[in-house]
Amino acid sequence: MNHNELRICILAAGKGSRMNSEVPKVLHTINNKPIVQFVVETSESLYPKEIILIVGFKKEMVINSLSKFNLSFAYQEEQKGTAHAIMQCDDYLSNKSGQTLVLSGDVPFISKQTLNNLIKTHSANKSLGSIISANIDDPSGYGRIVRENNKFVKITEHKDANEKELTINEINSGIYLFDTKTLMDKINLIKNLNNQNEFYLTDIFEFIDKDKISVYNTSKIDEINGINTIEQLNELKVIN
Numbered sequence: 001m002n003h004n005e006l007r008i009c010i011l012a013a014g015k016g017s018r019m020n021s022e023v024p025k026v027l028h029t030i031n032n033k034p035i036v037q038f039v040v041e042t043s044e045s046l047y048p049k050e051i052i053l054i055v056g057f058k059k060e061m062v063i064n065s066l067s068k069f070n071l072s073f074a075y076q077e078e079q080k081g082t083a084h085a086i087m088q089c090d091d092y093l094s095n096k097s098g099q100t101l102v103l104s105g106d107v108p109f110i111s112k113q114t115l116n117n118l119i120k121t122h123s124a125n126k127s128l129g130s131i132i133s134a135n136i137d138d139p140s141g142y143g144r145i146v147r148e149n150n151k152f153v154k155i156t157e158h159k160d161a162n163e164k165e166l167t168i169n170e171i172n173s174g175i176y177l178f179d180t181k182t183l184m185d186k187i188n189l190i191k192n193l194n195n196q197n198e199f200y201l202t203d204i205f206e207f208i209d210k211d212k213i214s215v216y217n218t219s220k221i222d223e224i225n226g227i228n229t230i231e232q233l234n235e236l237k238v239i240n
Contacts, residue, residue, distance in 0.1 A: 005098020006048040007180065011085050012036050012105030013056025013076040016228065024058045025227065026105040027065055030237050035227060036062065038108035040069050045112045052092050054085045081198030083190045086183070093184050100183050102176040102201065106227045108236070110175060114218055118177055121216040128182040129205055130214040132173040134221050142171035143202055145215060152213050155202040159195050170217070172202065173224035182208060
C-alpha cells in the first residue's frame with residue numbers, strides 16, 4: 001500500500017529518566033539495534049511522503065545513529081508533552097493535506113500490519129482522528145479509553161483518572177492517525193491544565209467531533225509495549 005499523503009512523526013525527544021542512563025532512551029538497543037531504528041524501519045515500510053523524527057535530549061547522538069535513513073528532524077528543546085512535540089513539526093505539517101501518523105520511538109515492535117489496519121479503519125470511517133487501543137490485564141500507568149455505550153468519549157491519563165476510570169482495561173497505545181489539517185487546526189487548543197503541566201496530545205480528541213474518531217483495538221499486545229525502564233527493555237529482549 002502506497003500512502004502518498006502520509007507523513008509520520010516519531011516521538012524521540014525524551015531522556016527517559018527512569019532508564020537511569022545518560023544514553024537517550026530511544027538509543028538503548030535490542031539485538032544491537034537502537035529501539036528507535038525498529039520504528040523508523042517500520043515507518044519506511046509504509047512508504048510515507050516524509051518521516052519526521054522529533055528529537056531533544058542529546059539530539060546529535062540520536063540523529064547520528066540514524067544517518068543512513070532519509071529523515072526530517074524537528075527539535076523539542078524542552079519536553080513539555082506529546083502535543084508540544086508535535087507542535088515543533090509545524091514547518092513540515094502546516095497547510096498539508098493527507099494524514100499524519102504519530103508513533104513513539106520507544107515502542108519498537110509495532111508492526112506494518114497493525115498500522116495498516118489503523119489506516120484502513122480510519123479511512124473506512126472517514127475519521128479525522130484514530131487511536132490504537134488494547135485490552136490488558138494490568139492497565140496501570142496507561143491512559144484509559146473512556147466509552148459510553150461502547151462509543152468513544154475521551155482518553156484519561158492514568159495520573160488524572162478517577163476511581164471508576166482506573167478500573168478500565170482498554171488502554172491507549174499512544175499511536176494515532178490524524179487528518180493533517182485537523183491535527184494542525186486543533187493542536188493549539190490544547191491546554192496544560194493537568195497534574196504534569198504538560199500538553200497531552202490525547203486532549204486533541206476533546207476538540208474533534210466524536211463521530212469522526214475511530215478506535216482500532218488490537219489483540220497484539222506485545223506490539224504496543226513501550227520501554228520506560230531497563231527492566232522493561234530486558235523483558236522485551238527475552239520476548240524477541
